[in-house]
Amino acid sequence: MIKTGKIDQDQIRKFFLGSKDQEGFLKQLIVYALLICIGFVYLYPLLYMISNSFMNLDDLLDTSINWIPSTLAIGNYIQAAGSMNFFVAFLKSIIIAGVPTLLNVVIGAIVGYGFGRFEFKGKKIMMAILIFSFILPSQITMMPTYVLYSDLKILGSLKAFIYPSLLGQGINAPIFILIFYQFFKQVPKVLLEAAQIDGAGYFKSFLRISVPSAAPAILTVFLFSFVWYWNESYLTELYVCGLFTETSWTTLVVELKNFAENFNAYQTTGKAATNINESIRMAGTMLSILPVLLMYFVLQRYFVESIDRTGITGE
Amino acid sequence: MSKEKKVKKPRISAGKLARREAMAGYLFVLPWMIGVVIFLLRPLFTSFQFSLNNIRITPKGRMFNFVGYQNYTQIWLEDPEFPVELMGYMWSTLLSVPVIVVFALIIAMLLNGKIHMKGFFRLIFFLPVIIVSGPVMNMLVADGAATIPSMDIQAISTALDQFLPHSLVESISELFNNMIMILWYSGVQILIFLSALQKIDGSLYEAAKIDGGSGWECFWKITLPTIKPMVLLNAVYTVIFLSNHGNNAIIGMIQNSMFSGTKEKGYGYAAAMAWIYSLVVTLIVLLFAFLLAGRKDIYERQVIKVKRAKKKEIQMVKKIERRGKANAKKIQKARLRKKYRSYDKNRED
Secondary structure (H helix, E strand, O other), rough: HHHHHHHHHHHHHHHHOOOOOEHHHHHHHHHHHHHHHHHHHHHHHHHHHHHHHHOOOHHHHHHOOOOOOOOOHHHEEEEEEEEHHHHHHHHHHHHHHHHHHHHHHHHHHHHHHHHHOOOOOOHHHHHHHHHHHHHHHOOOHHHHHHHHHHHOOOOOOOOHHHHHOOOOOOOOHHHHHHHHHHHHHHHOOOHHHHHHHHOOHHHHHHHHHHHHHHHHHHHHHHHHHHHHHHHHHHHHHHHHHHHOOOOOOOHHHHHHHHHHHHHHHHHHHHOOOOOOOHHHHHHHHHHHHHHHHHHHHHHHHHHHHHHHHHHOOOO | OOOHOOOOOOOOOOOHHHHHHHHHHHHHHHHHHHHHHHHHHHHHHHHHHHHHHEEEEEOEEEEEEOOOOOHHHHHHHOOOOOHHHHHHHHHHHHHHHHHHHHHHHHHHHHHHOOOOOOOOOHHHHHHHHHHHHHHHHHHHHHOOOOOOOOOOOHHHHHHHHHHOOOHHHHHHHHHHHHHHHHHHHHHHHHHHHHHHHHHHHHHHHHHHHHHHOHHHHHHHHHHHOOHHHHHHHHHHHHHHHHHHHOHHHHHHHHHHHHOOOOOOOHHHHHHHHHHHHHHHHHHHHHHHHHHHHOOOOOHHHHHHHHHHHHHHHHHHHHHHHHHHHHHHHHHHHHHHHOOOOHHHHHHHO
């Protein structure tokens, strides 16, 4: 009797506290509890946003309703979309984010290949400048660049984003160049030499051998560049949308930035039924992030595994 | 490094192939090089020039009026907001960077264990990276979605106010106020840590376990030293992210003064602001780099010590050899002169 009791005790202890080679139940419980708590905190703003965006005014004022609205007030979304001019802004956002992104990928690959594949004088200094240009706050070069653009008369057009990314100076371009650099360094040189012996020039071996093998890096750069351009409101407003010059360019995020004004203007035209309230603002916020959110859930594997693939952390 | 220096590479001028390869390299990097000149070096120079001038925009164009360092003194002595904001930015960055990095490390450690639904958790923790943008954040903060609901911030700040300077307390309470935002900024960092942790050799932990090391010891003696470069990388990344983020009050301030029509402000004033701001950011980056990269662990120090001792020994041996050779030469000469003298006598001369 006593003996079996002791064994039971031991087993129970082992089960809860774990041994050297197996983690205890208690420890796992704590880990899961922590992860779920922090995960909830992470999602809290998003959940809050979703639930609030479906509330009508009565629900908002009713203190007994915290999370689940009594009715699904789709009207919030319709009004927000109307004031943001959703479909036009959506298409323009895609163009504004997409075109510089494509250029970023192409130029990033070319420059990254140059750094990763070839040895030349001054390479180390150039890499240092590359990292320096990432650390430097962009505000310091913003004013002269703004002046340059206004002299070139490309303010308020997409060219203000195209030219820098064409020259490898787009938003966060140093990161993308470094990602490609890391990647192309790992392409075995033997392959390229073999291609050269078979008569391929430098550019051909780049296109035919290195680029196809760099598909993960290309995807990573594309996704991140797209998301970053999509979320950029400050530079977009300054350069492309034109802070003072009237242009037709706009993005969802910029519309969101000036949401209150837009909504007031929309209201005076008599289309909106209510004043601006929390729900409508949340609906507008939701609309502006919905496209990237969908993209994230569809392509989440590529986003999450991107950092593993790019080899930032070394092999 | 020292070893590399000692071995002198034989200087051979580059061959035809090497020269051609270098040319191709330049060709590939050329677009970026042009970009650096146009969008980095030239603006850097021009903005410094701007900051020394008072610039007014007239219908005829920009009017430059050289004022020297007046813009800078004006910012520090007369501007009611900028120095205060700058101090606030400094405090909040210095406080939130360690919080973000440590938090990211903890999450990464949790995720690195044997856990079901790892992918799902990674999905959640990386989600903010996708949607974090200035206006979205502003909306969320304005509606109070950024605070953890049941946290009494007022109590914390009044308690801290008694023994800490006020500006510091303000930043701390702000940190608590926007706790979720702080957590949201750590998405990329978590993934960097996670992928670094997964690359640590498992046999190291096994060996430590056999020697009786606890998990705590394993963390401090194996995990942390191995991922130390990643800690630095993440700290620097966080500083840069925070300082370039759209929610930053200083960025808005620079933009406002850039387009303000008043006499004193304008491009020149804004350029001076930007220079001060960049200097502060660079200083913070350097501070973290110094704190995290400067210290070497015991093993590295030991290695350096041994290397130094070895170097000394080699020098000693060489010295002896050299003297021996010189002496041998002298004896040789003496022999040639057919004067057979002993080594000792030679020395007396």
